[in-house]
Amino acid sequence: MGEVVEKNSALSDLIVLDLTDEKGAYCTKIIADMGADVIKIEKPGGDDTRDLPPFANDVEDREKSLSFWHYNTNKRGITLNLEVPKGQEIYKKLAEKADIIVESYPPGYLDKLGLGYQDLSPVNPGLIMTSITPFGQTGPYRDYKSSDMVGCAMGGFMTTHGYPDQPPVILYGDQGFHMASNNAAIATLIALYFRDMTGDGQFIDVSMQAAVAASVEVYNLVYIYQNDVMKRQGTRHATFGPGEMGNLIPCKDGFICTFGSPGPYDWMEADGVAGKLLEDPRWVDDIEFIREPENQAYLRERQIEFAKFHDKEEIFIGCQNMHVPWAKVNNFEDMFNDPQLRDRGFCVEVEHPELETSFIYPGAPYKHTETPWKITRRAPLIGEHNEEVYTKRLGFSKEELSQLAQKGVI
Amino acid sequence: MSAGNQKGNQRDTKNGLDALNGLKILDFTWVLAGPTATKFLADHGAEVIKIERRELGDRVRTTYPYAEDEPGTNRSGYFCNVNRGKYGVTLNLKDPRGIELIKKLVARSDVVFENFAAEVMAGLGLGYEQLKEIKPDIIMISMSGMGHTGPYQEFISYGPTLQALSGLTYLTGFPDRDPVGPGFSYSDFAGGWAGVLACLHALHYKNRTGKGQWVDVSQLEGLCVLMGPGFLDFSVNKRIPERMGNRHPFRKAAPHGAYRCEGEDKWCAITVFTEDEWQGFCRALKNPPWTREERFSTMTGRIENMEALDQLVEEWTNVRSAQEVMELLQREGVPAGVVQEAPDLVDKDPQLRHRGFWVELDHPELGIRKHEGVSFTFTKTPGRLKRPAPLLGEHNDYVFGEILGMTPEEIKKYTDEEVF
Numbered sequence: 001m002g003e004v005v006e007k008n009s010a011l012s013d014l015i016v017l018d019l020t021d022e023k024g025a026y027c028t029k030i031i032a033d034m035g036a037d038v039i040k041i042e043k044p045g046g047d048d049t050r051d052l053p054p055f056a057n058d059v060e061d062r063e064k065s066l067s068f069w070h071y072n073t074n075k076r077g078i079t080l081n082l083e084v085p086k087g088q089e090i091y092k093k094l095a096e097k098a099d100i101i102v103e104s105y106p107p108g109y110l111d112k113l114g115l116g117y118q119d120l121s122p123v124n125p126g127l128i129m130t131s132i133t134p135f136g137q138t139g140p141y142r143d144y145k146s147s148d149m150v151g152c153a154m155g156g157f158m159t160t161h162g163y164p165d166q167p168p169v170i171l172y173g174d175q176g177f178h179m180a181s182n183n184a185a186i187a188t189l190i191a192l193y194f195r196d197m198t199g200d201g202q203f204i205d206v207s208m209q210a211a212v213a214a215s216v217e218v219y220n221l222v223y224i225y226q227n228d229v230m231k232r233q234g235t236r237h238a239t240f241g242p243g244e245m246g247n248l249i250p251c252k253d254g255f256i257c258t259f260g261s262p263g264p265y266d267w268m269e270a271d272g273v274a275g276k277l278l279e280d281p282r283w284v285d286d287i288e289f290i291r292e293p294e295n296q297a298y299l300r301e302r303q304i305e306f307a308k309f310h311d312k313e314e315i316f317i318g319c320q321n322m323h324v325p326w327a328k329v330n331n332f333e334d335m336f337n338d339p340q341l342r343d344r345g346f347c348v349e350v351e352h353p354e355l356e357t358s359f360i361y362p363g364a365p366y367k368h369t370e371t372p373w374k375i376t377r378r379a380p381l382i383g384e385h386n387e388e389v390y391t392k393r394l395g396f397s398k399e400e401l402s403q404l405a406q407k408g409v410i
Numbered sequence: 411m412s413a414g415n416q417k418g419n420q421r422d423t424k425n426g427l428d429a430l431n432g433l434k435i436l437d438f439t440w441v442l443a444g445p446t447a448t449k450f451l452a453d454h455g456a457e458v459i460k461i462e463r464r465e466l467g468d469r470v471r472t473t474y475p476y477a478e479d480e481p482g483t484n485r486s487g488y489f490c491n492v493n494r495g496k497y498g499v500t501l502n503l504k505d506p507r508g509i510e511l512i513k514k515l516v517a518r519s520d521v522v523f524e525n526f527a528a529e530v531m532a533g534l535g536l537g538y539e540q541l542k543e544i545k546p547d548i549i550m551i552s553m554s555g556m557g558h559t560g561p562y563q564e565f566i567s568y569g570p571t572l573q574a575l576s577g578l579t580y581l582t583g584f585p586d587r588d589p590v591g592p593g594f595s596y597s598d599f600a601g602g603w604a605g606v607l608a609c610l611h612a613l614h615y616k617n618r619t620g621k622g623q624w625v626d627v628s629q630l631e632g633l634c635v636l637m638g639p640g641f642l643d644f645s646v647n648k649r650i651p652e653r654m655g656n657r658h659p660f661r662k663a664a665p666h667g668a669y670r671c672e673g674e675d676k677w678c679a680i681t682v683f684t685e686d687e688w689q690g691f692c693r694a695l696k697n698p699p700w701t702r703e704e705r706f707s708t709m710t711g712r713i714e715n716m717e718a719l720d721q722l723v724e725e726w727t728n729v730r731s732a733q734e735v736m737e738l739l740q741r742e743g744v745p746a747g748v749v750q751e752a753p754d755l756v757d758k759d760p761q762l763r764h765r766g767f768w769v770e771l772d773h774p775e776l777g778i779r780k781h782e783g784v785s786f787t788f789t790k791t792p793g794r795l796k797r798p799a800p801l802l803g804e805h806n807d808y809v810f811g812e813i814l815g816m817t818p819e820e821i822k823k824y825t826d827e828e829v830f
Contacts, residue, residue, distance in 0.1 A: 010611040013618060034611045053660040054643040066642040067660065117789075136787075139764035144740050145687075149656070149666070150747035153679035156755045158668065160593035161582065167668040168677055168749050170656050171592055172581035173638045182603040187786040189610035190454050194429035194791050196617040202790040210767050210785040213755055217442070217594035218475055218488050223752030224780050225475040225487035230752070231675070232593055237570050248579070248589060255589060257574035260566065320565045327571035329589060332644045332651055335577045335634060343560035346631055347645075360645040365600075365632040366608035367557070370623035371615050 009035030025071035026181035032074035077380025136207035151176035155212025180208035428455020429791035446602025498800025557628030569595020601629030664712035690742035
């Protein structure tokens with residue numbers, strides 16, 4: 001596996017083996033989208049995450065899971081049975097030449113197969129191996145089962161979201177997995193810097209719960225510093241305590257987030273809905289005054305009176321032009337068509353040659369001037385790169401490959 | 411590896427192994443997203459010099475929560491948690507002498523982080539092109555809310571407004587109610603992760619090629635990428651998702667939600683995705699007759715009868731502590747977890763304690779306080795919280811004196827003349 005030096009790609013010198021499920025697939029996507037050669041190792045017949053909905057055109061087809069497509073861009077895909085000796089032997093050959101392995105099996109699973117970090121690092125001391133689990137490799141909860149919601153609940157992420165008279169609510173979009181994956185990618189790249197400097201690899205233990213518990217803004221701090229337990233308070237933003245900041249108000253065609261300013265008073269005045277807001281300067285900048293419950297209620301009433309005559313786009317652009325930082329509450333269609341995201345090329349087109357078409361994917365979280373983020377390949381089909389990896393890189397003949405397939409090794 | 415080994419010889423190892431030992435960061439960022447990015451680097455041994463405004467400092471120095479609810483420049487827990495281990499200096503960027511000192515710091519830095527609006531750094535003479543003249547291989551990470559191009563580049567943004575724009579607010583909440591959105595600024599974390607990842611990618615490229623670069627990070631885009639496969643469900647299937655409360659937006663699961671437990675506002679999350687987990691769930695409840703009812707015998711049936719199911723589950727959870735519910739279910743292999751509150755996390759959780767998650771640091775004004783520690787563990791370079799967050803201007807003498815070689819007299823003069 002000679003180094004493929006691709007110009008203008010940050011991580012193109014890296015070979016990464018990806019043994020993650022939904023907890024960690026975003027971690028390896030981060031790395032793959034910056035140019036690393038990420039080889040996703042799936043069990044023969046394909047990974048279980050291929051069964052995750054939604055599916056293209058709602059047809060349940062293991063090659064058309066949109067979840068799989070989203071999280072596996074730029075990766076190569078091979079099938080390999082890690083539970084049989086021949087499969088383990090092949091895996092070790094791949095691992096010998098890998099720079100990074102990311103896995104999310106239950107603690108101890110790979111060790112039991114003789115494929116843990118201890119087994120691989122003597123032959124490949126530069127290897128960085130990152131394990132992502134719900135609670136960590138050791139400790140009283142290490143064998144506990146998790147899901148996105150359970151990880152969020154246990155990390156203190158769920159208790160702050162929701163209306164006080166309803167149950168705590170989960171944030172949309174599997175954010176617990178995203179927190180675990182982001183932390184895992186950061187950890188892996190920190191270890192990579194150390195390896196660049198010293199040549200030494202190491203093992204990294206990522207806990208989803210701990211990743212979540214470090215991503216709750218002031219929630220833990222309010223307890224540590226003030227001995228208060230913050231409760232969910234609807235649409236209000238936690239940092240400012242009970243107050244007017246961050247409420248959502250309805251407008252003509254949706255909702256407006258009013259965080260950061262009591263309102264576009266001049267515009268409200270022009271509309272004839274400002275009431276007494278311009279009569280007393282305390283409405284402008286006296287937070288304590290505005291936080292008085294009866295004042296909050298009055299302000300909110302005026303805001304709603306203003307907003308009901310305007311649509312969200314008009315309010316958003318109008319307010320921002322007056323340096324009032326209110327924002328529109330976008331749904332997915334609004335976000336997809338957002339002029340800012342459009343102008344910056346956030347939506348990218350990804351070819352699916354086997355379907356003779358292309359689809360629009362979400363794009364980059366960052367724009368590197370020298371080494372741009374890019375998707376050069378859609379997620380792999382099942383075993384799509386078996387031949388390439390096993391014959392070209394490991395030197396198996398095509399005949400050997402078909403024998404391995406027959407025996408259920410690949 | 412050869413370039414790496416040469417550099418390795420110069421590493422400062424007297425403080426033990428830190429992954430980022432020797433890496434020098436100049437940090438202009440404020441509030442939470444930027445400081446979250448540089449927090450990861452400081453925890454792993456990078457030298458992070460945080461530039462703050464004279465007298466006022468970082469805006470979150472005056473943000474809740476304060477120790478014992480008593481405001482003060484050095485008393486904000488918000489500031490202290492995310493800025494631990496960084497050096498803090500004050501500098502007047504409106505004074506040309508302040509800019510000159512910045513340029514001297516740039517000359518010895520690897521990375522500059524900033525989260526000003528688009529034109530601010532260039533306006534100060536500190537844009538990427540100008541920094542590159544001082545340090546040709548400099549990496550500059552700009553982390554504005556909207557990014558440095560596009561029609562909204564000048565717009566003001568905060569965590570909650572970015573969440574509104576990303577779709578996250580609209581989609582979080584129960585279907586029978588207006589959106590509720592996140593209870594805090596999750597987007598600052600999304601932006602922070604994007605910022606630190608952008609830097610780490612660029613550092614590896616620099617280690618390989620010797621080249622620096624500028625990275626334009628949009629916190630909005632950093633959050634939008636975390637909306638997940640729903641984006642493709644829209645672009646491929648034209649489906650506009652709506653709020654689904656505690657149901658999973660795509661996966662079939664029932665029960666799936668937060669269930670009320672014994673006590674005041676106590677909850678346990680229970681999620682059952684597979685037949686095995688359902689069987690385990692029934693065993694944990696000791697197989698009450700309703701679990702054998704026809705309508706609950708398949709996942710489809712359980713989803714169709716979710717409301718009735720939720721009620722029955724809650725009858726069982728309601729008379730038990732959340733901890734007991736979790737333990738009974740986990741014993742049978744069911745993913746379940748207490749909706750933990752701060753005292754659970756900070757004082758009780760045996761798993762976080764086992765991992766050494768909470769780290770106490772002794773702060774000169776606040777005394778010994780727990781900090782959220784390094785969330786992942788490394789075998790060789792564990793990362794550590796070395797010092798509490800800087801007092802305002804605490805390291806002026808160290809940075810301007812020891813690092814830049816100014817004399818005590820010069821430092822006094824600059825202090826008196828309001829450069830520091």
